[in-house]
Amino acid sequence: MSIFGKDEKAIAKFSETLPIPEFPECDFNIPKPLKSAKVAIVTTAALHLEGPGYELGDSDYHFESLSSAARNLKLGHHSVNFDRGGFAADINVVYPIDRLEEMADRGEIGSVAENHYSFAGNQSASVAEIRLDSGPACAKKMLDEHVDVVLLTGT
């Protein structure tokens, strides 16, 4: 048997058969021009600062706030089926905070948000908790911080 994370057929089968929640409507917001937009990162790599992090299993739906200055981040996504060496070498391969700051310095984007947010990628099958609880709470924080555009990354 080949290693799951290196097996394109296994990943394709997973993508095709994974039970997914239904979203009958697709909201689609057009933001202000990128040159004046504030951009935040939300990652599902379970990144966190020193401390308890995330629980094992699929029941931890809380999110962590990561200040834009923080680089001492831990990879809390516990699955063994993705490549972690990239994050060990460079956090930007999962959490491209330095790239966004460079783009803000060059004027390509308006600004980088003061805070970014992290969830665990492994969630309950219904994803009811992040849909109804922590997801909307995170959205409110970003709206309160005048974020316009959210870049979502995972592992």
Next chain:
Amino acid sequence: MCTLAHVFEAAGLATLVLTPMRRIAERMGVPRALYTDFPLGLSLGKPADEAFQTQVIRSAFELLKETKGPIIRDFPISISATDSEPLQCALPARLNPDLHPAVDEAQALRAAYERAVESSKKTSVGMRIDAADIPDALAKFAQIAQGEHWETLGFSAESIYGTVHDIRSYYEEVACELAAAPIAPWATEQWFYEQTKAGEVVLKARRAMRDQQVAQEVWFGLAPAGRQ
């Protein structure tokens, strides 16, 4: 990610998803997705390649010019999980032959680990144990490999899983410090399980647990699915 994109758009934010799983984004009708055919874990494709990462982000931002969704666009460059060169990363010679080779190895790599933490200002070790505990943890895995029952060594199902996370993080961070070339996809995982004494003893312990009829949910996650 895909669920959060819907939730955030419903709240009034504009979202961009970088995803290596195109079909999930399609099936979930994600508002805006850039399909990145990169190995799982490498959202921006290449570590320490600023130009490439910036190219990926710029491609995602291009989607903001679209006026209707859902929309998925393909990033034009793919990265294979399988065709990279193995990591060239020398391991230390035996220092103390009285110790189990994995314990001796982990102790000898401590200085490199500390340099890695110093240079990167981060570590993912600490889910269950600290760096100082890695040799003792490997000694326990050596005992499991020799037939000792995992629970008599003080492990719970959660702690043994988290402990392997920490052992692997310790070694992968060391590899990034010691390797001369850029870190290729899956290179540190392959190095850990195929080249190091630590990876060898973790796999031996995993096989021993399987042979002892330990519940699969306890031992299976000690290595990637498919690794024997």
